[in-house]
Amino acid sequence: MSTSKVALVTGITGQDGAYLAELLLGKGYAVHGVQRRASSSNTDRIDALLKEYPDQFQLHYGDLTDSSNMMRIVQETQPDEVYNLAAQSHVQVSFETAEYTANTDALGPLRLLEAIRILGLTEKTRFYQASTSELFGSSPPPQSETTPFQPQSPYAAAKLYAYWITVNYREAYGMHASNGILFNHESPLRGENFVTRKISRAVAAIEAGKQDTLFLGNMDAKRDWGHARDYVEGMWRMLQLDEPQDFVLATGVARSVREFVEAAFREIDVEITWQGKGEQETGIDAKTGKTLVAVDPRFYRPAEVHHLLGDPSRAFQVLDWKHHTNFDQLVTEMVAADRQALQEGSGKTDS
Numbered sequence: 001m002s003t004s005k006v007a008l009v010t011g012i013t014g015q016d017g018a019y020l021a022e023l024l025l026g027k028g029y030a031v032h033g034v035q036r037r038a039s040s041s042n043t044d045r046i047d048a049l050l051k052e053y054p055d056q057f058q059l060h061y062g063d064l065t066d067s068s069n070m071m072r073i074v075q076e077t078q079p080d081e082v083y084n085l086a087a088q089s090h091v092q093v094s095f096e097t098a099e100y101t102a103n104t105d106a107l108g109p110l111r112l113l114e115a116i117r118i119l120g121l122t123e124k125t126r127f128y129q130a131s132t133s134e135l136f137g138s139s140p141p142p143q144s145e146t147t148p149f150q151p152q153s154p155y156a157a158a159k160l161y162a163y164w165i166t167v168n169y170r171e172a173y174g175m176h177a178s179n180g181i182l183f184n185h186e187s188p189l190r191g192e193n194f195v196t197r198k199i200s201r202a203v204a205a206i207e208a209g210k211q212d213t214l215f216l217g218n219m220d221a222k223r224d225w226g227h228a229r230d231y232v233e234g235m236w237r238m239l240q241l242d243e244p245q246d247f248v249l250a251t252g253v254a255r256s257v258r259e260f261v262e263a264a265f266r267e268i269d270v271e272i273t274w275q276g277k278g279e280q281e282t283g284i285d286a287k288t289g290k291t292l293v294a295v296d297p298r299f300y301r302p303a304e305v306h307h308l309l310g311d312p313s314r315a316f317q318v319l320d321w322k323h324h325t326n327f328d329q330l331v332t333e334m335v336a337a338d339r340q341a342l343q344e345g346s347g348k349t350d351s
């Protein structure tokens with residue numbers, strides 16, 4: 001299918017930005033991405049796409065904390081669809097950078113919505129807000145679109161504002177604005193300090209003899225982990241609906257961090273057995289007796305979200321969306337990619 005539509009994607013250099021760009025470019029969209037200025041290159045995830053689609057794919061320097069810049073980019077690009085993926089997206093980091101996180105994650109979407117409104121584009125431009133399962137926080141599982149929000153971090157509190165301002169602009173100005181309430185989604189492109197990628201990289205590095213031990217925080221936390229490639233498809237489907245609505249995207253299966261560790265080590269034929277409890281817990285290689293996993297309380301959070309498990313029924317019914325990659329396939333793909341990166345000499349081992 002080919003289209004002459006124009007999409008503006010913030011957060012283009014992130015994990016989801018790369019998968020979404022690939023999807024939209026493949027559908028024939030002209031894609032404009034917002035890139036932050038950085039002292040060294042931050043376009044690794046999209047460099048291949050920039051080469052492959054030189055006429056369809058263009059980057060603009062920008063930052064969600066800069067209203068006039070957002071206004072200019074929206075004016076210049078006149079997008080049919082805006083995907084607001086940009087965020088300070090790390091929950092633990094948000095406790096240390098609470099004000100900055102609020103500025104980017106709460107006021108950033110407001111700035112974009114205001115740009116669309118002030119430029120008279122409310123009829124033309126559809127808006128996707130990257131909302132999150134972190135909004136549910138301590139609400140017991142399973143969580144759906146009707147579950148009360150109980151945010152547990154500055155990140156989640158900022159995203160709560162973004163969620164409601166998106167609903168508000170939909171209701172107040174009739175905008176086609178939707179929230180995707182996405183549960184955790186991962187991939188080989190996942191940032192290196194999120195737990196899944198930290199684990200997959202460590203497993204590859206331990207196998208290669210480049211790392212001794214993987215240090216983690218709370219291993220009891222449970223998450224509903226899917227693959228980013230599946231989730232960007234759901235984002236796009238939301239903006240193709242006649243009526244804007246909010247949707248949970250999830251797999252419907254939750255696993256603990258500990259289970260992710262076990263599955264990842266199985267990929268290199270290592271069986272982990274656990275000893276001790278709490279801060280004393282260690283993961284031992286059942287064959288060699290070596291300690292491969294240990295707890296470092298530095299990775300504990302001031303407040304934790306213990307159990308996220310999504311109910312994606314509405315997305316299945318209305319969007320005809322379902323995940324294709326399950327937990328085991330996700331772990332296999334991530335560990336394989338990090339093993340290959342190490343073999344090719346591009347794997348960093350600084351976790």
Ligand code: NDP
Binds near residue numbers: 011042063184
């Ligand atoms: P990443 O952390 O991989 O990417 C975040 C992107 O936002 C990067 O491109 C980053 O740029 C950019 N960015 C950060 N701050 C600013 C700013 N002030 N102005 C402009 N751009 C900025 O996140 P993901 O791709 O994983 O997630 C995409 C979105 O979805 C985020 O909003 C996240 O909060 C949300 N989300 C993610 C989920 C997940 O499991 N992945 C689940 C639910 C929601 P740079 O590369 O320069 O740092």
Ligand code: GDR
Binds near residue numbers: 132182198217300304
């Ligand atoms: P999360 O993802 O906080 O769910 O936010 P993350 O991978 O950071 O943590 C998941 C769980 O693992 C526990 N954990 C650790 N986490 C990290 N990062 N590092 C560790 O060493 C570690 N040890 C244990 C955490 O405590 C937590 O319980 C992600 C982000 O992508 C958000 O932007 C998004 O909104 C949500 O997912 C849905």
